[in-house]
Amino acid sequence: MIRSTLFAAAVSALAAGGAFAAEFKPAIVYDLGGRNDKSFNESAYTGAAKFKEDTGVEFRDFEIQNDSQREQALSRFARQGFSPIISVGFSHEGAVSKVAPQFPDTQFVIVDSVVDLPNVSSIVFKEHEGSYLAGVAAVLASETKKVGFVGGMDIALIRKFACGYVQGAKATDPKAEIFQNMTGTTGAAWADPVRGGELAKSQMARGADVVYHAAGGTGEGVLQAVADAGKLGIGVDKNQNDLHPGHVLTSMVKRVDTAVYDTFKQAQAGEWRPGLKVFGLAEDGVALAMDENNQALITEEIAAAIAAAREGVISGEIQVHDYMSDSACPVQ
């Protein structure tokens, strides 16, 4: 018994030793939405794919199917000598805090959450700033001055989107009415387009004519329902303007792709540092997507208002409240 334990220890020591000598091996673990969610996870994949194209370095990725796979995937990649390992999504927080201390020489990166460990870097975005701009655009594009928001899982991060959106809408028109709905309280809320569509329809029945979603795959149902009704939707995370050209006002993009790309670049050059990295409007970490699909929808008035709001937020003239700082939103 003792002998076999010693043997196992020796083997794992060898394996670990081999890892350091190995070449640069980056890896990504996606969240439940999956790599092709046309949204958050796909954006991470796009960044990694671009890195591969530019440098020729292969990366490994893994789509988890359930919560218990988070830790398994992370520790398996770490054992195989992958580093850095990017965990996409706040739900990985627990797994990263547990696995990272076991592999002190592996570089871990978590997107959308903060893990304070010496070998973890945390990438967070100022979604409230981008959502503020979305709120400005929504109210200006709305004829009824009633706009909607459909969130995925009811968590602080999504409330942060909603809160920024409401602030932008109210700042543009204090009388604007904003309907907010959350799809659910479990992970299934990210992939329920039927409910997403129903929520959007119920908001449109109350008069909303622009609906912003922050709901992953559920949001596809939102955008579909809005497009079917001839109203406007606002995409999230990734540029979704091309999903229903003419019916997606804009998309609040989180440049997860840039963050992933930069992380890989830095790690490859040996310049990777742990700690907190915040991407806001000023860093171009969040932005409203403009392309040929929504050109006709963004009038000069809207474009000017967005540009002015962006300047204001960057200069600090406009303070957008962050829901996560105190779990409350000053306006409803």
Added chain:
Amino acid sequence: MDWLTFLNVLDSAVRLSTPLLLACLAGLFTERAGVVDIGLEGKMIAGAFAAGAVAVFTGSAWIALLAAIGASVFFGLVHAFACVTQRGNQIVAGVAINFIALGLAAVLGQSWFGQGGKTPAPPNSGRFTAIELPYAAEAAQMGPIGRFYADVVSGHNLLVYFAFLAPFLSWWLLSRTRFGLRLRAVGENPAAVDTAGVSVTRLRYSGQIICGALCGVAGAYLAIGLNAGYLNNMTAGRGYIALAALIFAKWRPVPALFVCLLFGFLDASANRLQGVSLPSVGVVPVQFIQALPYILTVILLAGFIGKAIPPKAGGVPYVKER
């Protein structure tokens, strides 16, 4: 809640109860024939995926609907083969179908479309879009009843109207035709049916085929009616809720209609009541509103519907000589 709000919720309830109703009737046909079917979910997934994929390839909603029915009936036949011909355990076979359908849809979807197991959005010709019934616009001007016609009755897609006709057709089929009487008999006392010289096997297979067809329509409704395209596990447990509705309705088609409407209504009001400030209560937490349908189901099932007696021979494979 004013009249208009109520109509909006009702409208949403009609849309949400449609897949439940179809799946519930599907379950009714097999269970009345003596085969317990926990695989409704899997058959719906098969139907939804087939509809989504074929709609993308052909751009025709009708061909997609046929494909959905075909895929779902295929799984029905597999189920029948496992538990009628081979006399396997019906629950195990049903669970297996759920897993196979879910996994197969993901694998095929990934290899055909490369989008992580979901199908791209089909063109509009590949979907069942909402149809306006005649005079809906005029009726909307004519008081509350007219609005009811315009908002709730009109403006759904064809599959919804089919679903709401289906319980009455099922009732007629089950209680007014020779086939229906035999189907029910085989669920109560297969030995008697066999003695009368009627094939138990054939009747149980027929039950599964009807079940597959209805599940196929339910799946197609999810993928190309309500939505555009198949998304992994988009049935979201509706197959199981349909089973609960079936028990609730005591295995009868017309009550199934009302039970499914009730479930749909609770679901719709959960969507609508979220974030709304109710008089004297204030804003109710999202979690409570979303749990409401389940709480009510438990309460109603516990005491208000009386005893639900399943078909006597349900779950037992028929063996000619014992």
